[in-house]
Amino acid sequence: MTQSGVSSQSVLERLGLSTPMDLVLHFPLRYEDETRLASLAQARPGRSLNAEGEVVSAHVVTRPRRQLVAQLRDDTGEIQLRWLHFYPSQLQQMQPGKRWRVRGEVRSGFNGILELVHPKVSQASAPLPQRLTPVYSSSEGLAQKSIMRAIESACAQLQLTDTLPEPVLAELGLMSFEDAIRTLHWPRPQEDIHALELRTHPAWVRVKFDELLAQQLSLANARASRQLRRATPLPPVPASKSEAPSLTEALLAHLPFELTGSQTRCLQEIYADLLKPHPMHRLLQGDVGSGKTIVAMLAALRAVENGQQAAVMAPTEILAGQHYLKFDAWSKALGLRCVWLCAGLGAKVKRQALADIESGQAHLIVGTQALIQDGVVFHNLGLAIVDEQHRFGVSQRLALSRKSDHDLLPHQLTMSATPIPRTLAMTFFADLDVSVIDERPPGRKPVKTKLVSAGRRDEVIASIGHAVRDGGQAYWVCPLVEESEALELQTATQTYETLASMLPDLRVGMVHGRLHPNEKSQVMQNFSAGEIDLLVATTVIEVGVDVPNAALMVIEHAERFGLAQLHQLRGRVGRGSEQSVCILLYEQPLSQQAQVRLRAMYETEDGFEIARRDLQLRGPGEILGSRQSGLALLRFADYEADALWVEKARDLAAHLRETYPEIAQAHLDRWLQGRQEFLNG
Ligand code: ADP
Numbered sequence: 001m002t003q004s005g006v007s008s009q010s011v012l013e014r015l016g017l018s019t020p021m022d023l024v025l026h027f028p029l030r031y032e033d034e035t036r037l038a039s040l041a042q043a044r045p046g047r048s049l050n051a052e053g054e055v056v057s058a059h060v061v062t063r064p065r066r067q068l069v070a071q072l073r074d075d076t077g078e079i080q081l082r083w084l085h086f087y088p089s090q091l092q093q094m095q096p097g098k099r100w101r102v103r104g105e106v107r108s109g110f111n112g113i114l115e116l117v118h119p120k121v122s123q124a125s126a127p128l129p130q131r132l133t134p135v136y137s138s139s140e141g142l143a144q145k146s147i148m149r150a151i152e153s154a155c156a157q158l159q160l161t162d163t164l165p166e167p168v169l170a171e172l173g174l175m176s177f178e179d180a181i182r183t184l185h186w187p188r189p190q191e192d193i194h195a196l197e198l199r200t201h202p203a204w205v206r207v208k209f210d211e212l213l214a215q216q217l218s219l220a221n222a223r224a225s226r227q228l229r230r231a232t233p234l235p236p237v238p239a240s241k242s243e244a245p246s247l248t249e250a251l252l253a254h255l256p257f258e259l260t261g262s263q264t265r266c267l268q269e270i271y272a273d274l275l276k277p278h279p280m281h282r283l284l285q286g287d288v289g290s291g292k293t294i295v296a297m298l299a300a301l302r303a304v305e306n307g308q309q310a311a312v313m314a315p316t317e318i319l320a321g322q323h324y325l326k327f328d329a330w331s332k333a334l335g336l337r338c339v340w341l342c343a344g345l346g347a348k349v350k351r352q353a354l355a356d357i358e359s360g361q362a363h364l365i366v367g368t369q370a371l372i373q374d375g376v377v378f379h380n381l382g383l384a385i386v387d388e389q390h391r392f393g394v395s396q397r398l399a400l401s402r403k404s405d406h407d408l409l410p411h412q413l414t415m416s417a418t419p420i421p422r423t424l425a426m427t428f429f430a431d432l433d434v435s436v437i438d439e440r441p442p443g444r445k446p447v448k449t450k451l452v453s454a455g456r457r458d459e460v461i462a463s464i465g466h467a468v469r470d471g472g473q474a475y476w477v478c479p480l481v482e483e484s485e486a487l488e489l490q491t492a493t494q495t496y497e498t499l500a501s502m503l504p505d506l507r508v509g510m511v512h513g514r515l516h517p518n519e520k521s522q523v524m525q526n527f528s529a530g531e532i533d534l535l536v537a538t539t540v541i542e543v544g545v546d547v548p549n550a551a552l553m554v555i556e557h558a559e560r561f562g563l564a565q566l567h568q569l570r571g572r573v574g575r576g577s578e579q580s581v582c583i584l585l586y587e588q589p590l591s592q593q594a595q596v597r598l599r600a601m602y603e604t605e606d607g608f609e610i611a612r613r614d615l616q617l618r619g620p621g622e623i624l625g626s627r628q629s630g631l632a633l634l635r636f637a638d639y640e641a642d643a644l645w646v647e648k649a650r651d652l653a654a655h656l657r658e659t660y661p662e663i664a665q666a667h668l669d670r671w672l673q674g675r676q677e678f679l680n681g
């Protein structure tokens with residue numbers, strides 16, 4: 001097939017290969033060794049063969065279907081060649097007595113005869129290639145030869161000059177960029193093909209390192225540009241200002257518990273950031289139930305003590321509502337005004353809320369995405385707190401920060417219960433400082449997790465009855481129905497009816513995504529207040545809900561949930577002093593992945609361990625939301641396998657930025673081609 005230049009260009013673009021650098025980095029999937037000839041006696045099924053021989057015979061056979069079969073012989077043995085489709089010219093080619101070079105994968109055919117099906121046929125005795133032959137991923141209509149030519153000309157155009165100076169390469173033991181690229185596309189026969197294909201070869205190390213360096217440079221740039229922005233410093237209020245205890249002291253005295261060591265440490269890290277005239281950009285990370293909310297409240301108070309407002313935004317109405325209940329109760333105890341804002345507010349209430357936010361009457365503002373809408377004008381927003389930030393889009397997260405006046409940005413605290421392993425956090429959130437609450441409030445008993453087959457559903461229902469009669473409360477989480485929210489609702493309603501009729505003396509409630517926001521928060525308040533014994537829920541309760549008296553959770557069709565989601569759900573129990581139980585009801589047969597997930601849930605309650613296993617199952621991009629992290633910048637390097645190189649790249653990035661900014665820039669230009677803009681949020 002012939003290709004015009006224009007059409008192969010457009011095919012290349014469809015493959016995502018539009019710039020010379022794209023082409024240079026389009027590495028082969030595998031390699032074929034055509035640099036040596038084997039004898040026919042060396043043919044082994046499943047291996048490739050490159051050999052020469054003489055045609056002994058060739059026939060068109062018609063059974064079981066029309067095909068061309070030929071025999072080829074050398075001094076050591078014979079092999080059969082077979083074509084299921086062929087042109088008359090090929091029959092011509094296979095005249096007995098002719099010599100050919102053939103190449104293909106050896107198969108064991110009918111009666112165990114070794115054969116090559118549709119072999120590549122070329123002139124015998126032609127010079128052998130000096131390099132291994134690359135095989136590229138392609139799409140229909142684009143021949144390997146066209147890709148190869150395009151890559152060769154891209155390499156010539158870029159000249160493959162090194163962005164890094166020789167001494168740096170020597171110190172890190174890296175090969176030159178040109179060597180690496182040439183080795184990856186056209187390896188010499190003595191190269192370790194296995195290492196090339198496994199991507200462990202030194203040529204790969206160089207490419208991965210370059211990529212990591214570009215990523216670290218761009219994250220460092222994003223951090224530096226944040227240092228140029230200004231924010232109001234929020235120092236502790238001097239004791240001299242008043243005789244009375246500060247708001248912070250008052251709240252601490254009011255709490256029925258002491259902060260854990262971890263909470264105190266995280267708070268100190270936040271306080272230290274708030275002193276600075278640049279916006280804080282800190283992630284407060286802590287497993288479910290670790291007590292992030294009070295830390296957020298104390299941070300918010302620091303803003304209020306400085307005469308500034310603090311806002312808390314959460315992704316769902318239920319979660320935001322839970323925060324509001326707590327922030328409002330604490331505010332009332334301190335004589336502060338906390339305002340609630342969500343989409344479903346009545347016109348009058350909303351007008352009042354907006355007025356209070358604008359006039360500064362509202363010290364604390366808690367709500368959903370409603371906080372970032374146009375009509376909301378803050379008096380002076382000093383601190384923006386975003387909970388479960390990975391559920392928001394980037395633009396939404398940034399929008400709250402932009403809600404400040406003039407050119408001052410508010411400090412930003414994000415909270416997440418998605419535990420991110422240390423290497424990952426250090427590497428990919430280089431523009432985010434991370435504080436981790438790695439300790440649970442004292443007195444918590446571990447949740448007992450049971451895996452129960454769905455066949456024993458009735459027994460499980462009966463056990464809910466017992467638990468509630470002993471004064472407890474329970475959740476029943478309905479299966480996730482990915483295809484349809486309507487179906488999910490239907491399932492929840494049916495479950496609700498079944499449970500209500502099987503447990504007639506229980507007060508059963510239901511909450512799901514289709515409820516009006518006001519109804520939703522009403523149900524949650526009733527459950528919190530102990531007026532509902534058993535709450536039938538869809539995954540809307542997944543994040544943040546905090547009802548310590550609920551010590552039993554049943555998750556139906558647990559096999560359908562993701563690991564992180566199960567962990568979040570289970571985190572709703574185990575919050576009080578009672579022994580909590582989480583029953584994972586599953587339906588047979590279990591897929592392999594589902595087995596791994598359920599086993600992980602059974603074996604551990606440690607959020608970091610769960611996250612580690614989840615990472616293995618799903619890969620980091622899905623967990624972190626690749627757009628939010630530096631992960632989007634990585635195609636070749638692997639955060640875990642290449643962790644050592646990550647640290648070296650980070651160190652070199654710092655050194656280059658400081659000492660050789662033009663090298664840093666050249667490296668970024670080559671590698672990122674404008675893909676870094678989203679990091680500059
Ligand atoms: P999460 O980190 O999941 O948001 P929360 O902030 O909702 O956790 O806290 C979970 C529960 O632990 C809440 O009931 C909270 O009042 C309680 N809590 C928080 N800190 C402490 C502490 N230091 N000692 C005892 N209980 C605490």
Ligand code: MG
Nearest residue numbers: 292293544545
């Ligand atoms: Mg929470």
